[in-house]
Amino acid sequence: MSLREHALSLFCGAVGTIRPAPLLKRALKLQRGGCPQLLVKDQAFPVKRDLYLVGFGKAVLGMAAAAEEILGDHLTRGIINVPLGIQESLQRAGMQEMLLKPHSKIQVIEGAKNNLPDAEALKGAVAIQELAEGLTADDLLLVLISGGGSALLPAPIPPILLEEKEKLTKMLAARGAAIQELNIVRKTLSVLKGGGLAQLAHPAQVVSLILSDVIGDPLDIIASGPTAASSHSVQDCLQILTKYNLLHNLPRSVQTVLSSSPTKPTAPENYAHVSNIILGSNTLALEEAKHQAEGLGYAALVLSAAVQGEVSRVATLYCQLIQLLCLGFTSLREGPPSDELRGNLLQLAAELQIPGLDLKEFLQALRGLGPDRPVCILAGGETTVQLHGTGKGGRNQELVLHVGLGLHKAQATGASNPQGRCEILFLSGGTDGQDGPTEAAGAFCSPGLVAEALQEGLDVEAFLRNNDSYTFFSQFQGGRHLLVTGLTGTNVMDIQAILIRATERS
Ligand SMILES: Nc1ncnc2c1ncn2[C@@H]1O[C@H](COP(=O)(O)OP(=O)(O)OP(=O)(O)O)[C@@H](O)[C@H]1O
Ligand SMILES: O=C(O)[C@H](O)CO
Known part of the structure; x- marks a missing residue:
């Protein structure tokens, strides 16, 4: 199998594990009987009278479908706001388990085209607000929250x-x-964000099940924290x-x-009626990708699930890491080039302030990898892009393009070129299947990208200057390097994979 096929299969495996249905079925149960109880992980919530459900976010359709199956007749009514086109997209992809059944008690409102709030999303937000305002102390409101929830629950004051x-x-x-x-x-x-929804639902019991798409899983930031104390x-x-x-x-x-x-902000004691519970995150996806990479014969390591920072700086971090990994496949494993790269990497990691990353320890672990095995480095998080051009793209495609450029420059200027001994592939993709306002989830690159693009008359740096990564990847080799999955129905930020294997023994 090619590195590209491996990378694709790791990405799909990682996304598969944070699919809403399996996550929800693991975490949520309904104990029936005289006094039914909702069991979430190790907590129990009595269902005294009516049980309502609301939700908003890119992963919420699948979460709602799984929840309705679990709650059955105990569910009184529900409303969810989900991205425009998601039902059709999941239907087309044959993901039946993510769709509501006919005669569902849950009303679906699609909106927020391209992840921007719009009139449809506003309509959904008003409906959710009205439902919450009508609740009593005997009601239980189950709230399903995932990334993309901010755009899908707009209620400006x-x-x-x-x-x-x-x-x-x-x-x-x-x-x-x-x-x-x-x-x-x-x-x-906003009326509903920053704990607003929880306050409106008072005195009902509020139980929120959350799929995190923010570094560190901060409850008051994910989807702008509608049920969390701000x-x-x-x-x-x-x-x-x-x-x-x-x-x-x-x-x-x-x-x-x-x-x-x-x-x-409203005092935390006013949230006694609320429980916010995280069901899944980027870390879980990376663990699965690591497991699968090992199954494919790679020595696999997770760098971090919290990679953040300006996209070109993050690309430099990955390029230096790739250079260092390539040295591991050559006789240059120890010595000046390797020491210099290590020094640069440590400096860059300190600058990017990636929470919880101990790069020294990571580099130590890298040294411990056997010399002959292919290596897979996995990472996750969310970069930031400063838009200065008018092109079409997303942070993953822009990151990949920067990495392609960085590897090209390193190849062109490196005195001893360790890349020559390795086959290298870099992938970055959004787990939601949509990178920025584009139809792709992300892209792949290898060190030959810039030179090969030039042969087609495509100037990578010009595309980058215009934030036009999607146009680049759509044109380059007929779009072969785009990662296209369609909307996945889930969302735990982005995933990067570096795959390297030796092309010759050194
Ligand atoms: N032309 C472009 N090139 C690169 N990045 C872009 C471009 N246009 C938009 N972006 C970036 O895309 C991001 C928005 O993408 P997307 O809609 O995938 O958001 P998201 O952060 O994944 O949303 P959510 O977290 O709400 O799911 C922003 O960070 C924005 O800077
Ligand atoms: O919806 C949002 O605000 C983002 O996806 C972060 O959760």
């Missing part, structure tokens, strides 16, 4: 208009704001708007809301 809020979040994203920053702003301007204040929001130079151009409506926002 009046007089802010949806378009105004959308424009502001778009500007923040384009200026490179991280998801934490973006969602702190969204929370301040640790952020309006002051934090103002700081972010100042940082991105947006404070002085705010619409009047936003200014009005900011000036009348409470200075402190």
